[in-house]
Structure formats: structure tokens, C-alpha cells
Amino acid sequence: GNSVTQMEGPVTLSEEAFLTINCTYTATGYPSLFWYVQYPGEGLQLLLKATKADDKGSNKGFEATYRKETTSFHLEKGSVQVSDSAVYFCALSPGNTPLVFGKGTRLSVIA
Amino acid sequence: TAGITQAPTSQILAAGRSMTLRCTQDMRHNAMYWYRQDLGLGLRLIHYSNTAGTTGKGEVPDGYSVSRANTDDFPLTLASAVPSQTSVYFCASSESGADTQYFGPGTRLTVL
Numbered sequence: 001g002n003s004v005t006q007m008e009g010p011v012t013l014s015e016e017a018f019l020t021i022n023c024t025y026t027a028t029g030y031p032s033l034f035w036y037v038q039y040p041g042e043g044l045q046l047l048l049k050a051t052k053a054d055d056k057g058s059n060k061g062f063e064a065t066y067r068k069e070t071t072s073f074h075l076e077k078g079s080v081q082v083s084d085s086a087v088y089f090c091a092l093s094p095g096n097t098p099l100v101f102g103k104g105t106r107l108s109v110i111a
Numbered sequence: 112t113a114g115i116t117q118a119p120t121s122q123i124l125a126a127g128r129s130m131t132l133r134c135t136q137d138m139r140h141n142a143m144y145w146y147r148q149d150l151g152l153g154l155r156l157i158h159y160s161n162t163a164g165t166t167g168k169g170e171v172p173d174g175y176s177v178s179r180a181n182t183d184d185f186p187l188t189l190a191s192a193v194p195s196q197t198s199v200y201f202c203a204s205s206e207s208g209a210d211t212q213y214f215g216p217g218t219r220l221t222v223l
Binding site: 034043045049093098104 | 115142144151152153154156159161169201203207208209210211212213214215216217
């Protein structure tokens with residue numbers, strides 16, 4: 001079946017630290033991959049996506065590369081800010097069916 | 112553009128009562144979804160609709176029903192609420208089943 005596994009949080013970093021949130025997936029075929037972010041008290045919003053192997057999605061300083069050989073889509077940011085504190089969800093789209101989400105990773109950035 | 116609106120924002124409901132959570136989108140998206148979000152469990156899909164007139168069951172459909180009479184609206188009904196349905200409910204939409212989903216602000220439901 002289709003599934004997403006992401007690292008458990010919470011993750012606490014100091015401002016300007018490097019961020020990595022790991023995400024691996026299991027899927028049949030060639031899914032599209034997504035990272036969503038949820039700020040406190042809000043719904044999820046798309047952060048970035050990649051639709052095929054070796055694609056790199058990027059937005060707001062965040063990046064993730066679709067690695068078919070390792071079935072991974074790790075989220076990275078070189079220098080986090082307090083405003084990046086949120087819950088991050090990795091997700092995949094296996095085709096013409098609903099997205100499959102990971103359980104989310106809470107990030108707290110302290111000044 | 113409003114995107115997706117949900118109502119109510121929050122609600123406290125007595126066990127055994129019925130409730131309909133409303134969701135409306137103005138993006139003319141074909142597909143719509145209902146999720147519940149519980150601490151430590153991430154998002155779980157309740158029901159979805161790939162196009163007006165069709166619906167499908169997600170991971171946790173029991174105790175919930177949906178209808179999709181038109182493109183814009185996708186109400187979620189709890190016929191007889193139970194405390195385990197206490198959660199935050201999110202509605203989402205996408206152009207098709209494989210596309211980026213856009214989420215509403217959520218409804219916080221407490222069943223006592």
C-alpha cells in the first residue's frame with residue numbers, strides 16, 4: 001500500500017540553525033510528493049512539491065529533492081527563523097486518489 | 112478569492128446529537144475532502160468526493176456521512192455524535208484527485 005513515514009518530533013532548534021526533517025515513502029508507481037505546513041491555529045498550506053524523480057521543490061528557503069532510489073523527500077532549510085515554528089507534513093499522491101499524509105513533525109525555533 | 116470556508120469555527124455538542132459541518136469552495140475544484148486531525152495521529156481522511164454527485168470512503172468513515180449535490184459544497188454530517196469524534200475537522204479541495212489540496216481553516220468540535 002501507500003504510506004509516508006516522517007521523523008517524529010518535536011524538533012527544537014535555535015534561530016539560524018540548519019533544519020532537516022526526514023520523510024520516506026512507500027508507493028506503487030510514481031507518486032507526486034508534497035510538503036505542507038500548518039501554523040498554529042490554521043489549516044494546512046502547501047509549502048512545496050515535486051512531481052517526478054530528481055525534481056527539487058523549493059519555497060521560502062525550504063527545499064526537498066525527490067529521491068526515487070532511496071524513496072525519500074527530506075525537507076531542508078539552511079537557516080531557520082522563529083517564524084518557521086509550525087507542524088510540517090509530508091504527503092504523497094499515488095494517482096487519482098486522495099493524498100496520503102505522514103503524521104506531522106512539530107518544529108519549534110527559539111531565538 | 113475566499114478559497115475554502117468552513118462553518119462553524121468551533122462547536123460544543125452533546126453526545127447523541129446530530130451536527131452538520133459546512134464546507135464551501137469557490138475555486139470550482141472537482142475534488143473535495145474531509146479530514147480529522149487528532150494529536151499525534153496527523154490527518155486522517157474521513158470521506159472524499161472526486162466530482163459532484165460521487166463520494167467515497169476514506170480511512171475513518173464510520174459515524175460520518177457526506178453528500179456532494181454541487182461542485183461548491185461538501186457538508187459532513189455526524190448523525191449521532193460520540194465523544195471520540197472530538198477533533199479538529201478540515202475540509203480541502205483540489206482540481207483533481209492527484210493535485211495539490213487547498214485546506215480550509217478548520218472546525219474545532221467537542222462532543223461531551
